[in-house]
Amino acid sequence: MPVQAAETSAATPVDKEDKWGYDLYPERRGEAPKPKWWQVALFGAGQNNVEKTNCERNVYNCFQNSPLVRLMYSALKASGCEIDLRRHIACEICDVKVSGGYDPMLNQVVVCQNIARSTGMVQGILVHEMIHMFDACRHDLDFKNVEHLACTEIRAANLTHCSFLSAMAQGDASFFNVKQQHAQCVKTKAIASVLAVRQDISKEEARAVVDKVFVKCYNDLEPIGRRVRRNSTDMIRAYQERGNYGYE
Numbered sequence: 001m002p003v004q005a006a007e008t009s010a011a012t013p014v015d016k017e018d019k020w021g022y023d024l025y026p027e028r029r030g031e032a033p034k035p036k037w038w039q040v041a042l043f044g045a046g047q048n049n050v051e052k053t054n055c056e057r058n059v060y061n062c063f064q065n066s067p068l069v070r071l072m073y074s075a076l077k078a079s080g081c082e083i084d085l086r087r088h089i090a091c092e093i094c095d096v097k098v099s100g101g102y103d104p105m106l107n108q109v110v111v112c113q114n115i116a117r118s119t120g121m122v123q124g125i126l127v128h129e130m131i132h133m134f135d136a137c138r139h140d141l142d143f144k145n146v147e148h149l150a151c152t153e154i155r156a157a158n159l160t161h162c163s164f165l166s167a168m169a170q171g172d173a174s175f176f177n178v179k180q181q182h183a184q185c186v187k188t189k190a191i192a193s194v195l196a197v198r199q200d201i202s203k204e205e206a207r208a209v210v211d212k213v214f215v216k217c218y219n220d221l222e223p224i225g226r227r228v229r230r231n232s233t234d235m236i237r238a239y240q241e242r243g244n245y246g247y248e
């Protein structure tokens with residue numbers, strides 16, 4: 001499931017149950033969007049190869065240096081779902097509304113090379129999507145089941161966005177409202193993520209389903225084992241203690 005609020009999926013003439021946001025990743029359908037002239041002029045959006053190279057370098061750096069990405073890698077490996085960078089992580093051009101996503105059909109994380117340009121942002125996307133990947137691997141997750149979807153989005157928001165990563169690592173401090181209760185932040189984020197993926201349900205329905213599974217999923221901190229607080233050593237400690245959870 002894509003990162004951040006605008007996880008919309010374009011309408012496709014298929015069963016609405018099948019909308020997983022694939023249309024957000026036009027490269028998957030061989031239709032790379034042509035940059036508008038002003039994007040080329042102002043942002044160099046035409047330099048797709050440079051973008052892809054930078055994106056892949058950032059992904060590689062995260063797998064080398066980010067304790068949380070390495071922890072998720074270890075957790076996935078210990079669960080029998082080892083990641084091969086070339087097979088499971090893809091840098092692609094996306095619809096400008098999303099920064100990343102998880103494709104459950106291909107078991108692949110998509111990092112949007114035209115949006116996620118910093119290592120910190122790539123780290124945030126990788127950890128969020130790797131939590132979905134972990135849930136899919138470990139818990140037989142059915143992404144078409146909206147309760148399952150709500151649960152994995154709660155977990156991803158809980159373990160990352162509403163804590164350390166949103167403000168510090170993802171370079172997205174404005175998203176993190178310090179006055180907001182942590183649980184409320186997780187709820188808000190999870191509802192937005194569910195709505196983005198499932199345009200066929202209303203905001204009230206999304207809120208109801210998030211509320212229904214909230215306590216159980218909010219308290220499920222596997223595999224990170226703690227909510228990573230801002231400005232703390234939690235991220236490093238979580239990685240160092242990975243042996244406690246059976247991950248090496």
Ligand SMILES: [Zn+2]
Nearest residue numbers: 001002156193
């Ligand atoms: Zn998600």
